[in-house]
Amino acid sequence: MGHTPFLRLSNLRSFWSSLVVIITCFTIMMKSIRYNFIHSYSMKQKPNLPPGPKPWPIVGNLPQMLANKPAHKWIHNLMKQMNAEIACIRLGNVYVIPVTCPTIATEFLRKQDATFASRSFSVATDLVSTGYSTTALVPFGEQWKKMKKIVTNHLLSPLKHLWLHHKRTEEADNLMFYVYNKCKMMNDGTYGFVNVRNVARHYCDNLIRKNTFKVRYFGEGREDGGPGFEEAEPVDSIFDLLNYVCCFSVSDYMPFLRELDLDGHQKKVREALRIIKKYHDPIVQHRIKQWNDGLKIHEEDWLDVLISLKDSDNNPSLTFEEISAQIIELMLATVDNPSNAFEWALAEMINQPELLRRAVQELDSVVGKDRLVQESDIPKLNYVKACAKEAFRLHPIAPFIPPHVSMSDTVVGNYFIPKGSHVVLSRQELGRNPKVWNEPYKFKPERHLKSDADDVALTEPNMKFISFSTERRGCPGVMLGTTMTVMLFARLLHGFTWTAPTNVSTINLSESDDDILLAQPLLVIAQPRLPPKLYHL
Template sequence: MGFGSVAAATLLFFITRLFISAFSKPFRKHLPPGPRGWPVIGALPLLGDMPHVQLAKLAKKYGPFMHLKLGTCNVVVASSPDVARAFLKTLDTNFSNRPIHAGPTHLAYDAQDLVFAEYGPKWRLLRKLSDLHMLGRRALDDWSHVRVVELGHMSREICRLSGRGEPVALPDMLSHAMVNMMGQVILSKRVFPDKGSESNEFKDMVVELMTTAGYFNIGDFIPSIAWMDLQGIERGMKRLHKKFDVLLTKMIEEHTESAHKRQAKPDFLDTLLIASRESSGSLSMINVKALLLNLFTAGTDTSSSAIEWALAEMINKPSILKRSHEEMDRVIGRDRRLEESDIPKLPYLQAIAKEAFRKHPSTPLNLPRVSNKACEVNGYYIPKNTRLMVNIWAIGRDPSVWENPLEFIPERFLSPDKQKMEARGNDFELIPFGSGRRICAGVRMGIVMVEYILGTLVHSFDWKLPDGVVKLNMDETFGLALQKSVPLSAMATPRLSPAAYVA
């Protein structure tokens, strides 16, 4: 065979390989649109300190179904109800797992918790136990008296501050009340009987965890350099994890020693420890610790954040506060505190909560998911191991979905077309807790807590800005939960009869 024949055969071989490659890897031509990014780092620099905001801006250019290369990772971003529905409902099974990165590895006991565990028997067991004994509808009803008692403590503390002319630091107040609620259900006791340095330190730990877990860690997207920990994020996670582990270990040890006192009426931790002993290894002590971490952090911080945002919006817009007071005075009066059974009769209060969920979703980018296998969505090819982000924040501020989306207008949820809309994962215009099988396990609890605690704060008190403050700062700080950059501090004035605050 002559040189020309060899050259021709070689050329034919490479042309054939290119031809086959082009058709066997259609994602090269049919990935969703998105920014090209840079070599190695991809589009990471485009995200900045407020990824939910930057991704919303990019979606205006590239559309609500967008692909980015973040380091070596394929990422798709859903920024509209229809695209979110395509992933979280139609392809829910394929996107049933979460990517494992530094956060769940170093903070959540190597993803042995309910939030990040692999979808399968272990996850289903954790979810079942949580629903049966804490988060399900019947369980929530069973510990409704705990919420009543704890809000009584909170209301009296606010009255005390009001009598002294001192402002109420809402995040500290909410954190203290909610951790004690969780403590009574999980441990049969208030975790922090007195509000002070210990409870404030715990709140700071929770906020740090939720903020740190939301960071875009370069090592998560470029695994080859993860060992360098360029941003120092993993060092901070390990340090914080040790503090939580000491606290959780102490809780479990003390609880085990006093278990004989609760044989007739075991609490949630008793139930978990019994299940751990009887599960033949399918539920480890690490799983128990990891689940407790979920409940004491995500279970408190996300709800308290939503309440803080809602009350801040109402203080900035007194007409909303006034209308809510009028509704509550008409339905409840001023001789007793609000009860959970009153809430269905308070459509404006429910509308305020929904509007807070819309404009200030606790998890702005939801929690990421990852594709188990390659698939096609809206004509685009999505490779295996592609990470999914749903920009809930962008959906809530999309002018094609919501009229005047930047304004806080609870009345929008009283209109006939939106009155029946719920934040439970079925209406994709409003999915603050996500949707599908990996929807937040505490969705019922979150809605109950926000409506009841917010309703109590509004019904029991009038709220005003501290002297010298013209308008509240409404800037955001990005994290796993969306925090107010400047924590809410406001003056409260009791508006019920004195006897209402006693019980």
């Protein structure tokens, strides 16, 4: 009996402890039920991802991508099979969202531009930008803001464009001199062959090299105005880099494989950069020393501008690494589009001689035959610009633009786009979308001519195709890119008569198996059509 009160007290405590446990468990259970209900409800309310192939665990759709190279053809074929203008392909743990519809593209880059203003991390872009120290390839952040401001305001402003006018003219004159020397009449009365790809690429690179370093040649150059080995080697390396900057590499979607470099991209990018820097970096270092020693006080080119920029404490705004990387990025961004557009356009126009005749007639009407085309003529050359614009539409330099990375979850086109998704707008299929373009695979410059009074711009504001990127990630060099492109077209169309080789009935317009360049460099006959004195420097 003496133990009864204690037992009762113990039982009472046990009861209350059990009750607390039961209440706690019940509370947790109810919270769990509530969470699951809300989560389930919210999942039902959330739109689906865009359509796409069923991913494998962990690796996603990487096996399909690797089995169907090149990746851009696999992606485009997949979308056509699904009859989809937006898709979702999971590569590793990354959602890749390709887009071929202008309306959806506009929603990504106009209505929700702030959400998609970042860039992806990749082996190639990391190496090319020296650890993301440049502009175009850099994820959203303070470094990008700093470099974008510098490039836009100090290198590519209208004032700087005017400042470098004479350098562009020098290279346009050298272009005529070089092609003239390549196509001089032989002893048998025939004219020489011209490799149009080679000529166009070196003109573009010469122009940017002159803007940057105030020189045309790293070495001795050639008497005929063409490149020597010291110019050809870095130009080839620039185009090698372009192949890898926007490629689909396994290592970029499964980072733990990067050290293995399974596809060899890292090795090739490093080698191309080594070659370019072999020529660039000694000039940059020497010029920095000249400025530091007071031997230079006036800006003469882009390099001088970059070196002389000061921060609020009067210290250099940019490091050697930033300057070196930004110069390479500028070259990557400027040499590809104009050269590729002219090669494709000339091939198309030789196959449609009436287009070539119309362009030449316009040039003769505006310029005459007693002088060379000048930049001041550009506003009046609407048909020539329409030819360039049509080349940008039908034959872009790359299948996709660099990825725009979503910085938060969002909804586009009634589809859920998760944070971190890589949105890649298809340059190739936007410009060939049959819902937008009549006869999309036919080269028709007149489709861009609304009236004789309207000035033809090479940009496309409604995302029906992409010549220059837009909005926050827009290309700050539209003025320079337009000028380079139109002058390349106008000088060569005005200065020479272009025909296919005598043993060729039509130019083969097949695309390369690996990319969307012309399968073989365009090799054609050029014949001077202006007074000889105009071709001499």
